[in-house]
Amino acid sequence: MAIDRWVAFVILLLCLAYGYGAFFTMDELLPPIMQRRPIWPSTFPKVLVVGGIFFSLIILLGLEKAPAKEDGGDINLSRLGDYNFGQAFLLLGLMVAYAVLLRPLGFLASTFLFLAVGSFVLGERRYWLMVLVSAIAAGFVWYLVDSVLGIFLRPLPMFMVGG
Template identity: 60%
Template sequence: MALDRWIALVFVTFCCAYGYLAFATMDQLLPPFMQRNPVWPSTFPKVLAILGVIVGLVVLFGLEKPDSQSEPSATDINYRRLHEYKLGQALMLLGLMALYALSLRPMGFLLSTTVFLMAGSAILGERRWVIMFAVSAVAAGSVWYLVQQVLGIFLRPLPFFLGG
């Protein structure tokens, strides 16, 4: 079985477990006044689980591929040639995401997001440091402003030792 079908099988299994949780466990704890609502807190997870199972089954059964294609195209993932893909970059980005999540509280949103965006673009090959810093700082500041000021959700902007 091809790599995309194995991934689809894992995805369908995850969606089934997620759907079980959405259908069987989320609605039991609703207070009586919410049980008469047409939309419950579990409605969106139920829709996501059903759509995920449908999409996963389409990939698992190969319904998205045309029948006339006998050999894999250049865009298909060939698990026999995984060493030719840029797995190092992908793994470094995953590690960077984990470090970003761990650094949000101690470093503050603005500093950790700016460093994350700069490091991520450096991993992907960007070498113009001035542009990387400018874009990262503007993006982090814009997101912080929208979340903090517009939505009213508190994000610690600065590191804890600077009073953020």
């Protein structure tokens, strides 16, 4: 079985487990006033579960558009050394470092560093473009989360704000 079908099978199992929680256990403890509302806290998880099951079944049953040539989704175990595992492990390490450094460095600096170093790991060598895009993206996301959504994110490092 191709790798995409294995991934679809795992997603189907996850959706079934999550769907059990969304359909049968999430709404038991709601107060009566919440039970009369048209949208419950479990509405969005239910939509996600139905969509996930639908699309994973499409892939599992092979109803999606098949490739014209040989199946390129299979992992060729004889050419396992040709895959970029180094980049994948570096990006996973960057994600862990981002999570660890988010509080001490603040959102802006840690997000900027994650985006800049991540694009370098993926092969971008136009440094001015990496810096520009990383700075704009970090600032824009911080503005949206802080000002538009009203969720406080510490933008600066802890030592600059006394914390």
